[in-house]
Structures are given as structure tokens and as C-alpha cells.
Amino acid sequence: MDQKTTSTSITIPADVPRNMRATYIKNYNTITQNSGRLFLFACDQKIEHMNDDFIPPLAHPDAADPEHLFRIAHAGRIGAMATHLGLIARYGNKYTTIPYIIKLTAKTNLMSTTAHDPLSELLNDMHEVMIFKHESGLNIAGVGLTLYPGSDQEHSMLKQAANTIFAAHQQGLIAILWMYPRGQTITNETDPHLIAGAVGIADALGADFVKIKPPHDNHNRTTGEYLKHVIPAAGNTRVICSGGPKATPSDFLQELHNQLHSGGTSGCATGRNIFQHSLAEAIALTQAISSLVFDDANVEQALVFMQKLS
Secondary structure, three states, X not given: OOOOXXXXXXXXXXXXXXXXXXXXXXXXXXXXXXXXXXXXXXXXXXXXXXXXXXXXXXXXXXXXXXXXXXXXXXXXXXXXXXXXXXXHHHHHHHOOOOOEEEEOEEOOOOOOOOOOOOOOEEOOOHHHHHHHHHHHOOOEEEEEEEEOXXXXXXXXXXXXXXXXXXXXXXXXXXXXXXXXXXXXXXXXXXOHHHHHHHHHHHHHXXXXXXXXXXXXXXXXXXXXXXHHHHHHHHOOOEEEEEOOOOOOHHHHHHHHHHHHHHHOOOEEEEOHHHHOOOHHHHHHHXXXXXXXXXXXXXXXXXXXXXXXXX
């Protein structure tokens, strides 16, 4: 199947000014490698999960150094690397070829949902993003935000997401929402019907891509079957699934293939299943994932990249 896209097959939102449409198309094609699918290397865990994801036994010792993330993105094959502006500022001058998505919101995992409904506010606004983009000369292709539908703070997150997406589109940048239903009223945050509602919110807010946890409930169905219920609700906002906790490469790649082909997703957002490996293994995993997402390879073809390490 030919995944290549052209400017005529990209949905350009009406809030992208005419003089910024070429910039929007360039950024879209850059992060999707002209495929219409996105492989987002998700690296926002330094704040979101603090040090939990970066130390043994879960992670290889290479992961202890934050620069490990940039080494992978630089030497591997990804669509874009998503992380916070401050981390890009610390390391970006050494890694100027990486397409970056600036993650604008964050919260730590110190406060449990049972203690307080989650709120993820802006760390930086679009004015600061554009100053940074101009002064650094780095390839800032878009921005991302987390929103928690169901939180008692959702009203403020909805407003900041709407304002930020509009401001990003005004600059020709891509806007990605992390949509995680969460709060004391949410009993199953991966319920397919609930996730369908969440991706519908992302479409209503104008997001180009929406990142979700794979839907699941107590019925004996595959993720792909659940995704068939979710994807239509997103309209022309493209859905990508988070990678979740570290799995074996073969299991992870098989699940990703199922999401793409059975579920109809438009890529993936993967972090721990890449950076918790050694540098060599992580680079090979980016090549394997990219072959599935961008080149429409099968699992056996993707696993060849891992087999080259042995």
C-alpha cells in the first residue's frame, strides 16, 4: 500500500493563514515522512514520570543520561521527537537535524488521581515557542499538550488547548493532543466509548493528531477491534496510540502492526519501548518501527533490524 501523501491530500485547517500553508505542509510532510502517518518519539517522561523510567531494572544504564534520548533521535529514524522546550534548549545545539515537537504542558507523577484530579498547565506559550524557534534555528515542527477529560480542571485545559492549537496553526505548526480521560469520576480510562469521546474532543479543538492509550475493556476483543469504534469519532484528526510499558520487540512490533492495519491508526507515539534499551538496540527499534509506520513493512521485515544486532 502506498502511504505517500501530497499537499493536495493533506487536510489544511482553515485557521492556517494562506501565507503559512506552505510552512504547514512542509512541517506535516517532515514529521510524517510524506506518508500521512506519524512516528512520534515521545520523550516527555523526564517530568511526567521523573526518574522512574530511566534506571535499572526497567531501563538499560544508557538511559540514565538525558542525552540518550537525543542520541537515539539523531542516529535513528523517527518522524519527530517530542519533549519539553527546556530539554531541547539544553541539548538541541548538538542535534540540529532532529524535527522537534515541543511539549508545552507537564505534571509529575507525585500526586495520585485519587488525591487530586489532574491538571496539566502550560510551561511555555506560543510566543516563547516562536522566539525559541527563531533564535535557535532548530527544526520546530509543532507543539503538543496533554488534556485530561473528566478532571474537575478540564475547563481550563480545554481553553488552553483551543488557544494553543489556533496559535500554532497561525504559525504553520502541527498541533498534537495527548488525550487521557482521568479523574475521580473516571472508572476505566481505556474504555473504548470513552476514548472515542476523547478523540472527538481533539477533533473539535482542531488538533492534527491525537495520542491515546490503546482502548480496552473487559470483553475478549483485540485492540484493533476496539480502535474500529474509536477512529471514526476522530473525524479527520489522525489517531496515534501510546506505546506503554516496555515489551519485547517482537510483541511490541506485532501490536503496532495490528493497530495500524486492523485498527486503522495513523502511526504511534513510542518512548519507553525505545529509550529503555541500549543505544544500539534503541536505534534499531526506531528503524523497525519506521519500517512499519512509513514503509508499510510487515512484522517479519521490521524484525530484521533487530536481528542485525545479533
